[in-house]
Amino acid sequence: MHTSERVNKIHVSPTMQVATEAKKMKAEGINVIDLSVGEPDFPTPHNIKEAAKKAIDENQTRYTINAGTIELRKAIAQKLKRDNHLDYSLSEIIVSNGAKQCVYNSILATVNESDEIIIPAPYWVSYPDMVSMANGKSVIIETKEADGFKLKPEQLESALTPKTKILILCNPSNPTGSAYTKSELESLAEVIKNKNVLVISDEIYEKLTYGDFKFVSFASISQEMKRRTILVNGVSKTYAMTGWRIGYNAGPEDIIEAINKIQSHSTSNASSVSQAAAIEALAGPQYVIGEMLEEFKLRQEYFHKELTSIKGISCYKPNGAFFLFPNVSHYFGKSTDVFKIAHSFDFAMHILYEAHIAAVPGSAFGAEGYMRFSYATSMENLKEAILRLKKALSMLS
Numbered sequence: 001m002h003t004s005e006r007v008n009k010i011h012v013s014p015t016m017q018v019a020t021e022a023k024k025m026k027a028e029g030i031n032v033i034d035l036s037v038g039e040p041d042f043p044t045p046h047n048i049k050e051a052a053k054k055a056i057d058e059n060q061t062r063y064t065i066n067a068g069t070i071e072l073r074k075a076i077a078q079k080l081k082r083d084n085h086l087d088y089s090l091s092e093i094i095v096s097n098g099a100k101q102c103v104y105n106s107i108l109a110t111v112n113e114s115d116e117i118i119i120p121a122p123y124w125v126s127y128p129d130m131v132s133m134a135n136g137k138s139v140i141i142e143t144k145e146a147d148g149f150k151l152k153p154e155q156l157e158s159a160l161t162p163k164t165k166i167l168i169l170c171n172p173s174n175p176t177g178s179a180y181t182k183s184e185l186e187s188l189a190e191v192i193k194n195k196n197v198l199v200i201s202d203e204i205y206e207k208l209t210y211g212d213f214k215f216v217s218f219a220s221i222s223q224e225m226k227r228r229t230i231l232v233n234g235v236s237k238t239y240a241m242t243g244w245r246i247g248y249n250a251g252p253e254d255i256i257e258a259i260n261k262i263q264s265h266s267t268s269n270a271s272s273v274s275q276a277a278a279i280e281a282l283a284g285p286q287y288v289i290g291e292m293l294e295e296f297k298l299r300q301e302y303f304h305k306e307l308t309s310i311k312g313i314s315c316y317k318p319n320g321a322f323f324l325f326p327n328v329s330h331y332f333g334k335s336t337d338v339f340k341i342a343h344s345f346d347f348a349m350h351i352l353y354e355a356h357i358a359a360v361p362g363s364a365f366g367a368e369g370y371m372r373f374s375y376a377t378s379m380e381n382l383k384e385a386i387l388r389l390k391k392a393l394s395m396l397s
């Protein structure tokens with residue numbers, strides 16, 4: 001065996017197994033409706049694409065400063081001020097290849113062997129494996145559907161030990177879509193106020209919230225919390241730019257400097273052309289977000305109503321992101337003539353084979369009993385998916 005212990009400790013995402021099978025079926029000509037996706041189905045707005053074309057024509061095609069161009073970091077600082085009431089200097093901001101790299105860099109820059117990292121479940125699939133790659137120890141806290149899948153202050157309190165280094169908050173959350181109110185964040189901040197704990201606040205779904213919900217960045221809770229927060233955000237979800245790979249960290253200067261060092265020896269700067277596009281995304285007209293949100297809201301309303309009208313399915317109605325996370329455990333123990341559903345992975349396989357719907361089992365997010373359905377697909381697909389789902393579930397007894 002030539003692979004490292006580091007790699008042997010981590011897992012291939014269970015989401016991949018469903019995705020691989022779905023791809024095979026698609027290649028065979030089967031019309032699979034893909035509700036497993038984690039990206040907006042809209043094109044990148046025109047003005048952003050034009051900014052990228054212009055950057056190419058102007059030969060902005062060389063290395064940039066490792067931490068990102070001055071112009072982009074200025075646009076990020078202005079965005080953080082405008083939207084989040086946060087003041088960051090350019091040396092407190094670094095641009096990386098997507099928010100995923102930002103989370104990983106944040107962990108690598110701060111975690112020592114056997115430090116404890118608190119991760120509320122359901123969690124984004126990559127957090128525990130990233131912690132593992134940094135030789136840290138994930139401490140998973142299960143949140144409850146009845147609490148809107150949000151970490152309660154008393155749960156945080158009882159998970160803290162002298163070894164606790166970081167709390168990772170995903171707000172709004174992938175996979176549940178739930179988002180913390182200001183007062184909920186304040187209660188969590190109160191718990192760690194006198195402890196030496198950092199917070200990685202993954203705010204990549206910041207702009208995707210619905211109704212009257214008002215997003216608050218964890219760093220803006222207080223000056224003390226700002227000093228402990230490594231903020232993660234990016235342009236991928238807000239501006240339908242997942243392929244451009246631009247994310248950013250904002251945080252205390254020493255941590256950003258440490259991330260800069262790591263990045264200088266791994267990937268160097270993010271793509272120069274993508275950085276130019278990201279400036280236009282952050283500083284240009286913002287109305288496209290509203291248009292996308294309206295469409296997501298309609299889909300959420302429709303899909304939530306239809307999904308919860310299916311016998312045995314309950315579903316928390318979240319404030320953010322583009323996922324629903326229904327409880328499907330009613331179907332565990334039920335079977336067709338040939339297949340018995342024991343857990344969420346089986347449920348995912350059943351609906352893939354019988355309804356030709358790809359979705360992700362809750363077990364991938366540390367939450368057995370649930371499924372993650374993305375509504376980042378057309379209304380037409382969602383309507384067809386509901387019909388197929390009803391039929392496939394009616395086969396079970």
Ligand SMILES: Cc1ncc(COP(=O)(O)O)c(C=O)c1O
Nearest residue numbers: 038098099100124174234236247
């Ligand atoms: C919670 C969360 N954080 C980070 C990311 C990574 O975003 P990016 O595509 O910018 O790397 C994702 C993408 O799925 C996500 O869901």
